[in-house]
Amino acid sequence: MLVASLEPLQYSIFILVAIAATAVVLTRDVQRQIVVNGFYGILLVILFVVFAAPDVALSMLAVSTVGYPLVVLIAIAKGRAK
């Protein structure tokens, strides 16, 4: 089975990612959602490092902390201005 072959650190981070993903969906206010999504992104970065994929973690770090929040914030600001 898949679960049996995972180490404690590996399934701990899996559970944290699942909790954070649920939190992103349950956050209703969009600006707060961006912050929660940032936490979720950082947890994904840790997940990639734990599963020995540092290359993917590096891309995710830049995308989840700067790229994605910036574009979403601008889209929200644009929507409010109308």
Added chain:
Amino acid sequence: MTRRIRVAIFLPALGLFGVLLAWALVGIPDFGHYRGPYGYLLNRVALPERHMTNVVTSVVFDYRGFDTMGEEFILFAAVLGVVLLLRQGGREQPDELNDSVGSDGVRIGGVLAVGACVLVSLWLIAYGFVTPGGGFQGGAALASSVVLVFLVSSHKAWSGVASDHALDPFDGVGAGGYVVIGLGALIGGLPFLTNVLGPGVPGTLWSGGSAAFVNWSAGMEVAAANLILFTEFIDEYVVPLAAGDTAG
């Protein structure tokens, strides 16, 4: 569509999807027990053949370099689309935005962070075939580091660092450089993108051969493309909004 009909459609779909997902999860191999042959094969041949210690980069920029060229041009085309839609020729420059960050601590800390982040990003690109990193990751990180200038200082400082005129050539040269390196092999009578300069000394900056130059070229393209994207968004959306706020 009433709530009842939606639920009536949703529940069977959920059940079907759940069964398929559970079936797939049961069949997953144990963690660390990868079944495909390519990973083992590449782990064995990448270092002796290409002298690159980062096997991922050797796949991305050498063994499957042709695929990556397509990916790079997806990004290039996407940014070209954004520029065509958003960049307005001869738009009037807005009045000087008074958006300087007041806190000296934030400014000093921010500027130090920009320097540190730029340095790490350049290292990620430069040594992408030796240690974890590479042109795509390092390029995205480099662009993000420069965006910090906008966050910790002012729009004026940002415009000084990231302007269309300065960035466009980097984007073009980065994307075109990849193709030129590939064509260089053709001139020598070899297949497109053959690693003619390799393999070099493992663990050093001179270890990837042609793939090292392909990696640096992609890094330049990715960094410039992301910065152009941010520049267009900031100039077309953020600045007009901020100007409207101060006027109103």
